[in-house]
Every structure is written in structure tokens, then in C-alpha cells.
Amino acid sequence: DAGVTQSPTHLIKTRGQQVTLRCSPKSGHDTVSWYQQALGQGPQFIFQYYEEEERQRGNFPDRFSGHQFPNYSSELNVNALLLGDSALYLCASSDSGLGPTQYFGPGTRLLVL
């Protein structure tokens, strides 16, 4: 049973570019949450997707957008990249019917130059 997978593992972009990160949830999970973790900080909640819709959103600008597909996989898009967007982006999946237990993926390390 595959856990949460994310791609790519590492990414380097320049300011102003756009990036798309991908996440496949754990088998049987229907809810995907995205987090940004700056170096030395705890993860910050970006948003959560359920039934292909954004259900909750943290304090992030509209440059951060997402999508969930019918197979429950998800994408995180960031437009007009800033240096401060450099971070580890974590995806977590959960089963809406079983409560809030989340399983995290390994993350995508984004570096903006």
C-alpha cells in the first residue's frame, strides 16, 4: 500500500516564474491538505481539498492555488514566485470519514533564486 507520494522531490525556479507541485494521497484517502514549511519552522497550513473543491484555506495569498482531481490526487500551483516562497512543501492526506489523522508525504523542496 503506497503512502502519500509527491513530485518532484526538488525544484529550482527563479523569481516571477510559476510552479506546479503534485501529490498522490494514500490509498483510500479522499482529503488532501498542503503545507509550507520554511527552514526551522513548523508547517503552515495552505489549504485543504475535498471532493475536488477547496474546503479550507490558511493565510496565503491568491498566488497559491490548487486543484483536486477525481482520483483524489492534487496539485499546488504558485504563481509569480518570490524568494520567500523557498520552502519544503508538504502534502498530507486523510480519510474524511475517519477524522483528522493525516499522513504526510516526503515533501517537495522548492528553491527560488
Added chain:
Amino acid sequence: KNQVEQSPQSLIILEGKNCTLQCNYTVSPFSNLRWYKQDTGRGPVSLTIMTFSENTKSNGRYTATLDADTKQSSLHITASQLSDSASYICVVTAPFGASGGSYIPTFGRGTSLIVHP
């Protein structure tokens, strides 16, 4: 504002010793509290999860306690091993929306633990 504060920020101990990490929170209402272990550059892995009515939960050498009245939790690690070197993150979750709805977690900044041989 919901906050989770962890202490100490970092900790160095010798292999075989015990240690205790602290977590104070202001999240309200409260759904559950979890402790995660995060190795450098990896995603967090859940160690324990406790609801409002639970005051202790063990997972091998890890024992978490919860005092919902004082809004404090601790994670005790017994007989530490080199592989325990990691960041330990406290996460408090509040329910959202009708009938619980979705769950919004608030993460602490973590305690960085280094175990020396």
C-alpha cells in the same frame, strides 16, 4: 489567535538518557493533539494522537501526556537512541464547520533533538 508553543527549541542528550519535550497551546475549541517526528528533509510521521478525554498515550518508547485544563502536553522519550535525533512537532487541531466539518491544524515550530553516542 490559535497558537502552539514548544520548548525547548533544541535539546542535546546522550544516548540512553530520557528527555521530555513541552507543548503549550491556546487553540480553542480543541479536537485533538498530535505529536509528530520529522527527520531532516522528510515529511512528519505521527507518533501519538490524543483527544480531549485522554490524558496519556504511549507508542513504544514515546509517551505523550495531555492536560486539557492547563492546555499543556508533553512528550517523554525513554532510553533515547541515535535514531531519535529529529524535530518533534506538536500539532493541535480545532474542528471547523457544522458537525465538526474539516479540521484545521495549528503546528508548533518543533523541538530539535540531537542524541549523541
